[in-house]
């Protein structure tokens with residue numbers, strides 16, 4: 001919804017035409033905002049007595065410090081079914097036939113007419129060392145009209161769009177002529193075949209088969225399944241059955257376009273990868289062993305992820321890097337540091353050496369040229385050019401390691417990484433006591449807070465020492481809203497971001513977490529999450545729009561400012577784009593009363609027209625007249641505003 005407050009517009013003497021053409025982030029979705037009640041904490045806050053005008057003075061001619069050019073970015077991990085069946089849009093669930101006591105989850109026998117078959121696991125044969133087992137379909141009766149096979153239910157169904165081509169593939173081995181394999185997308189509700197293909201099958205050893213399925217005019221829906229059937233008796237072994245929809249930029253093994261577009265709308269500069277807890281795993285055996293996530297899919301075994309489900313590693317290390325490349329951003333590479341979540345750690349010293357070597361190899365895989373072992377491997381995997389890299393993070397949330405082994409683990413990694421790669425900045429996940437050779441360049445602070453807790457953090461860094469490591473706020477979120485943040489959370493998020501910007505000499509980067517959630521029942525392990533989706537659609541939350549607005553209107557310099565007399569839930573930051581001669585004035589009024597302010601912009605010598613970008617329970621944008629000298633203005637209650645003021 002894009003609309004303007006008529007009262008504000010009239011008061012500010014701007015024309016509706018100009019108002020509508022104001023610079024604006026994407027309009028808020030009514031679904032995302034309108035029906036969401038504000039959290040109790042905000043609603044219940046006692047209305048504060050009307051305050052006299054606050055005094056805000058911005059000294060545009062007194063620069064305090066530069067803004068970190070990479071301040072806003074993203075953090076990711078496999079949580080809430082973010083990757084498999086989400087951003088990594090594989091439609092087949094359990095494509096590698098992992099067997100549970102009930103059988104292969106998400107797979108069923110598909111028997112037409114009087115066909116007869118059984119489905120079992122064969123642990124003795126598979127197409128690769130990484131996938132040594134397979135599903136064995138034993139067909140005892142099948143013919144045309146009496147097809148036998150198996151079907152997959154997908155991730156909460158298989159999303160089907162009209163006039164769309166899906167790329168399919170599978171590995172198969174057959175002991176006899178079973179006829180061609182028929183691959184069909186079938187509606188769960190009507191039984192109608194929405195698309196199908198016949199794939200000639202050869203009796204003999206493992207072989208990969210590919211096919212495409214193209215839909216005609218069908219209603220978009222997720223209530224569909226994929227069936228693979230044959231028409232003759234015999235034994236058929238299957239492994240790695242895949243069906244991929246179109247991807248962003250048509251990248252093979254790529255990403256879901258709507259989610260990529262939403263990420264681009266956040267104006268990010270970096271991606272912290274691959275986690276989070278996902279880096280650590282619950283147990284040592286579950287650590288993010290990146291070498292098992294690269295190369296052909298058939299050589300990726302997958303691994304147990306800490307958020308209770310299996311990761312296919314279809315989205316592996318090179319895919320994370322491709323994701324960065326697609327969005328024109330840089331990776332912040334987190335390397336496993338020998339600690340897993342269930343309080344298990346690798347003893348520093350000899351035992352830790354293989355993990356340190358893995359991290360060195362990983363950096364070489366990301367950045368090495370093709371004359372290096374791992375740079376050559378990356379080229380063989382399809383990406384000869386090295387990726388840009390500036391920051392390496394060692395571990396994740398190691399303050400939770402009760403053995404207190406992080407100082408020694410960090411030092412061992414830092415010294416080895418610095419020796420080979422002195423050019424990269426090293427991030428510690430908590431402050432460490434180490435020798436000067438191992439001192440971290442940056443500390444990663446994480447904050448998950450209530451709205452009032454997050455607002456209190458707005459000033460956390462205002463007086464923090466500037467003589468130690470820089471700060472990366474690698475995870476932060478106001479926790480209000482389920483599954484995605486409500487507007488109360490967005491207000492507190494915006495309040496916190498004003499603090500990030502004011503202190504962006506110290507804070508080099510910040511990334512909200514978690515980024516994604518699949519909103520289907522049972523998919524969510526953590527809320528709130530910035531962007532929600534199901535198989536067909538995605539939506540952005542109020543916090544998303546607040547972040548998009550802040551990151552999309554960020555200057556390069558923080559000017560000196562003073563503010564007095566504002567209510568306790570009023571927050572502000574100013575940055576100047578020195579090339580564009582523009583002041584980005586961010587005003588967040590999280591109180592239930594409007595906040596009048598007298599704004600003085602020192603250095604503004606003539607009146608100008610400024611764009612007012614507003615996020616409110618219902619959003620509207622407008623223009624406003626900014627006189628030279630002092631300017632009386634009111635920030636509405638429960639409102640985030642960013643005002644773009646040309647400076648002449």
Ligand code: AHR
Nearest residue numbers: 276277278396397513514
């Ligand atoms: O963002 C969710 C989790 O919160 C991350 O995996 C972990 O680093 C933190 O505890």
